[in-house]
Amino acid sequence: MRAFPVVLSSGVRYWTVVDDELAVVHDVDRFLRELRLARGRAESTTKAYAEGLVLFLRWCERTGRDWRTAAEEMGSFMLWLRWTPGHGGGQVVVPGPGVKPVRGDGRINKVLTAVRGFLSHAVVNKAAPAWVLEQIYELADDRDLPLAAQSESGRMRYRLAARHRLQEPEVAIDRASDEEVVAMFRACRSARDRLIMLLLSRVGLRPGQVAGLHRCDLHLLVDSHALGCDVEGPHLHVIRRQNINGAWSKSRKPWVMPVDFLVVQAADQYALERHEILGEAGSDFLLVNLFRPPYGHPVTAEAIGELCEALSRRAGLGRRVGPRMCRHAMASNVVDAGGTLDEVQALLGQKSPESPRPYLHPARARLRAAIQRVPSPRELNEAGPR
Incomplete structure (x- = not known):
């Protein structure tokens, strides 16, 4: 069997x-x-x-x-x-x-x-x-669920709860620090690998979404109308497809992800690198094998995970920084820069407004600043009537 x-x-x-x-x-x-x-x-x-x-x-x-x-x-x-x-x-x-x-x-x-x-x-x-x-299964109701997950009508709803399930210890997914991302970026030995790192940490894509990108998904012109696209500014399209490399976008619906000048520059450098090695050969996939056979074939999501492990080791980080930690770093950096939860939700391609919360790991400096903004009792007393 x-x-x-x-x-x-x-x-x-x-x-x-x-x-x-x-x-x-x-x-x-x-x-x-x-x-x-x-x-x-x-x-x-x-x-x-x-x-x-x-x-x-x-x-x-x-x-x-x-x-x-x-x-x-x-x-x-x-x-x-x-x-x-x-x-x-x-x-x-x-x-x-x-x-x-x-x-x-x-x-x-x-x-x-x-x-x-x-x-x-x-x-x-x-x-x-x-x-x-x-x-x-055993029959259960929704009274043990958070209020946001309970029925809006106020009526009790019933659900099936699994009878056999072990209590797993919660494993926190840490974010990659900016210093770790920069060190991994510098440890890259090709323009392709640098682009992969930016797609993970700057765009926040999952490995399957990165490996599933086709060249036609990147619209890096300021005006994309010539490409038949109405979205303004450089961006990429994340689309679920049946890919030959097994890459798969977790999100059912396609969405548009804006990108900054760093991603545009990295994509241009990779395009030159790819053309020098393969010429016009290779598949329509964006990211392909350049340095080992089968040349021109699309990279896999597993290969992207292996790349992160190799870069972590090469950069001397002392721990493995994986693709998920890079995605968490992107979401946290958006919030640290003043972004709102609905913006993070849209950028991550998630359906529920609550979905981004596990991805957010506020910077320690921002947490300290939040505490320092709270006035002390002495300040309150001094500001009150005497």
Whole structure:
């Protein structure tokens, strides 16, 4: 039993599950294909779900359970996930003091999310009995949600809450400091890599959005009417596409992102570098392989993450500064410069006004200035009537 990539005749890619005879597991394939085509989820999402469902089906197979009814013993599955290697070669880890689990809480929760989605889909399509839903979900209301998430009518709403979920410790995503970004920028060895760093830290794009940019998405002229675009000033268009490199924009709707002179200058330098190496060759993707084969092929989102890791090491930062930290830095810098939350929301391409809040990490100097603006009790007394 293993996850397996599929390319449809339309060019759409997704992941499915095949058994030991390389036969597709029909019910799982139906769920994963619908997840990709009907719900518009990323290829990487179907890969993560397929890998999680492989573990679930492998547990059912090894313990003699039918996956259609195994939901009533999800607690045993969670225990199996924590202490049993997924592949047949490893031995079961014996729990005890100082023994490290095979999988952490976060990984187990991701597997459970995939299993719940699959079993719910099976119930809807009559492949599993309806009582399975009672085993994986419990009925809850919205009274424990923040006021902003509760019903505007004041009436209580009901929702399904997952029965089996581990409490994960909160991991704060720190912002990259301006000094770290500058050090990584200086550590770049090509115009292409400098442009990537600016697209991450100055524009705030995700790795999948950076890798998915096409040359036609960049409108760097002051007047773009000649390109058939009514947006004024230099900007780029972020568009969700089915890309051959697997790059994927998380945002369903396209949006326009203004860029400054630094990005324009970096793009011009990269265009010259690319032409000197490839000439007119290469794909229509903006960012392509220049220094190792396959030359001219688009870079991947994974390669952008690897670049950030290499730049962090090369710059001697002492920690890994990833693409998400660069995105957080961009959002925080906009606010530190006087930007409002709705502006950050639009620039990040997010739907909800509350979505940008986890991305904001105010500069310490701004926090200190905020405290210093608050008058002391002595000042209040001196200003009052005597």
